[in-house]
Amino acid sequence: MSNLYDNPKYYEIVFSFRDIPGEVDVFEECFKHFSLIPVKSVLELGCGNSPHMEELVKRGYQYNGLDLSKAMLEYSRQKALRIGAKVNLIHGNMIDFSLDAVVDFVYITLGSLYVRNTSELMKHFDSVSAVLKKGGLYLLDWCIQFTLSSDKETWEIEKERIKVNTTVSGKDINPIEQTFEETIAIEVNDHGKHHIITEKNVKRAIYPQEFLCLVRSLKDFEFVGWWNNWDLSQLLEQATKIDRPITLIRRI
Ligand SMILES: C[S@@+](CC[C@H](N)C(=O)[O-])C[C@H]1O[C@@H](n2cnc3c(N)ncnc32)[C@H](O)[C@@H]1O
Structure with missing residues (x-):
């Protein structure tokens, strides 16, 4: 997906x-x-x-x-x-x-x-x-960046029988350029159909x-x-x- x-x-x-x-x-x-x-x-x-x-x-x-x-x-x-x-x-x-x-x-x-x-x-x-x-x-x-980009957060929400498990994490790329990669990964159970969707972006801190x-x-x-x-x-x-x-x- x-x-x-x-x-x-x-x-x-x-x-x-x-x-x-x-x-x-x-x-x-x-x-x-x-x-x-x-x-x-x-x-x-x-x-x-x-x-x-x-x-x-x-x-x-x-x-x-x-x-x-x-x-x-x-x-x-x-x-x-x-x-x-x-x-x-x-x-x-x-x-x-x-x-x-x-x-x-x-x-x-x-x-x-x-x-x-x-x-x-x-x-x-x-x-x-x-x-x-x-x-x-x-x-x-x-x-x-009030907190470090490597902090990881996970949560789960269910709405209208769609369950989504989300993890947001960050990985340092270049400390001099202050860049890191942010990943938002979700695992979806949509009325029994499973999907894994990932959003990755490079950001300047x-x-x-x-x-x-x-x-x-x-x-x-x-x-x-x-x-x-x-x-x-x-x-x-x-x-x-x-x-x-x-x-x-x-x-x-
Ligand atoms: C985390 S979502 C926030 C959506 C909404 N503002 C909210 O409060 O839920 C980030 C949004 O930024 C958009 N986005 C990412 N890069 C962008 C850019 N360079 N210019 C405009 N929008 C961008 C994405 O398409 C996405 O819809």
Whole structure:
């Protein structure tokens, strides 16, 4: 079978452990406390199956999603049709992209910052800068290597008699280039039919202090803060175990 991002239905089950309305509440808390502009439009980078789309549209936001996978975009398009939402789904590469209109908020979830080297990382921030209004926020969920890439995580979820066992692991490739290979491997039991699907990607690690230096060096962004567990009352500096940290920067 092809890779995970060509299988949106299984992908959706794998990451269905999230409290999506709760995460949209956190977006809105960020807007309230840290955005310098009113937020009406949002852009999700690496939107995949667009898990937050329905909740965002329900709350009145104009949703834009960008992804490289046509299968994922089609899945999101079908979802938007089902809920009767008017959204903008774009086939594009988060490293270098543009939009027809600027947006008020940009976000990226589950460590999906797919850049392989420093040059791609800089291009990515240039692209985000060009599409985000001044005073607007960019929220990154994970994306920074607060823990080592070799950590391994496994979990199992069953939905509608489809059982999926997932393992996410990382293997260092080049310590000087800060590259590692991330593998998401799933074992599926779909009503008795078994599949093994693997998604492998090379990523450039971004370390916390490096991220702060990087943001300081950018003329068009400032650091706002970082928190643990999608919870603005949990400062990352005080965390004993880091899990699903979010980072906020602002366009200046
Ligand atoms: C882990 S999924 C995240 C999907 C969704 N945002 C979520 O919260 O579940 C990562 C997504 O990033 C997309 N992706 C990978 N590389 C990309 C790139 N260079 N540009 C745009 N999207 C990319 C994949 O196709 C996939 O849909």
